[in-house]
Amino acid sequence: MEISLDWSNDFYGPGSWRMGYSNRLPSVRHKAESSPPLLANIALNSLDWLLHRQGLHFVRYADDFVIMCRNRAQAEEALTIVQSHLEGDLELKSSPEKTHIATFSQGFSFLGFDFLNHSVTMRTKSLEKFKAKIQDITERHHNLDDKLIKRINQIVRGTANYFATWFSHNRRLFKETDKWIRMRLRCMKYKRKWRTDNRRLRLKHLQRTGLLSLYDFYQQPA
Template sequence: MKVKSNTIFTYENLHRAYLECRQNKRKTINALEFEYDLERNLFLLLGELKERTYKPRSSICFVVTKPAVREIFAADFRDRVVHHLFVAQLQQAAEKIFCFDSFACRKGKGTHQAVKRIENFILKVTKNYKQKAYFLQLDLASFFMTIDQSILYSLVRKLLGTAKDLSMKEEMLWLGKILVFEEPARNFRHKGDKALYRLLPQNKSLFGVAKGKGLPIGNHTSQFFANLYLNEVDQFIKRNLKAKFYVRYVDDFVILSRDKERLKENMAQIDKFLKERLMLRLNLKKTRLQSLDKGIEFLGYFIKPEHILIKRSVVGRCRGKITSFKECVTTQNDKKKAEATLASYLGHFKHGNAYFLPKGLKANLMS
């Protein structure tokens, strides 16, 4: 009979985290180096965790420009394994408290499910498109850069509050503290064109935030922590404001209602809650309160009653990729990458009313 371990720091857990981590990172140099002497590297990492001497290594920092200018801190592969280990231990408990209508970075959810949910809500709120209705769309100002680490850690402690095994709880609190309060902007290596930082607003960079603020974009833990942090406002909107038709994807919120004045009140109430409880602010430039007939720009789609359109910017990026591929594809490996990218775009297009667009773009690539 197998005895259940009272520690999360086991070789089995770490190896499972490694398998999850390598799914999208297996061909990176960092991952290949780790895999070259896998068993030894896992045991070394396990020893650091058990002895509580583990410290994250330096991240790689770079700026991407598409679809928007963003700063990325890519953690070392061994640290990514630890991220997956940590999230795996909390995911089940977190799913029990997460709002159903939060769709980012959760198993069985995603962008297409979020769009379908809004489509279904539009049908209901307009009573089969027969009644006028409105939408309130909210976005947070510099969300990842303004997350308060102390508030976040208190939410991690709260989530772990029901843990029955005291030793496992202590391990998670210790590791959670390291991951929440890590300062990658103090321990990093630059990669890529440093001149791209000129395009990045200061409030979009960890180099410009106050101590105790911000999470790095790009980490598995950051995605999980974002959902844990914003679950507070999810619950406020659903329970306190009684919003029946509500969807969130990361920091993009949409509420539907036939009562425009109620949506105005909701906006003020949400703004107050964000400032007082989570130390966050709304991005007023991206706040919209309009008739559903105007359409909702959401996750690369333009959602209106009775139909969903693909945003022109998404189509433009796809055409740009195709042009680039036709000029640069020379090997079989290049062709596979091009086909994978095109398949991703076609998957996006098929969820909108663009009957002839995918066929035309595919023909363009093959010509």
């Protein structure tokens, strides 16, 4: 189990974001290990009601949640309330070494996103997992065919549908990742190291194969 606190003194700071809230608010983050979403929703329903009664604003998805507070003192009090309920009422063990307090300027992660100041981006670990999936199916001994493009598109579509949100700032990252994918495909086409073959398979040809672009998901109207 992991519990962490994220908070900021700049309560009325303009232009800041916190998962749908437009003010910089301190937050509590909790992560239970290996809890199926349905079971987590049932188990943590009592915590939801407790936080409501305390007048605390929070966002929870299954076993991952943040609690937003006005200042450090309220954040520390919220952490005490959460720990007491989880350990005392629900008999769940918390992990003291994973409990910390951090400001928005220090950054924190939630639901696959990295929050840092006014920026909300795809988490580094999430990007690494995405690239690992692409690398696995684009080794140079594989064939560049319609079946492969379809598999790549499935990965691209799933990632873009989650991370190409109105509040995120992934456009530049997605554009660079698109280039990286195209380099992988050029390597496959010519069975050579990617550093010298980037221009031998033109972008128009790749587009004609039906290859999806992460960046283009930002261009589609809502």
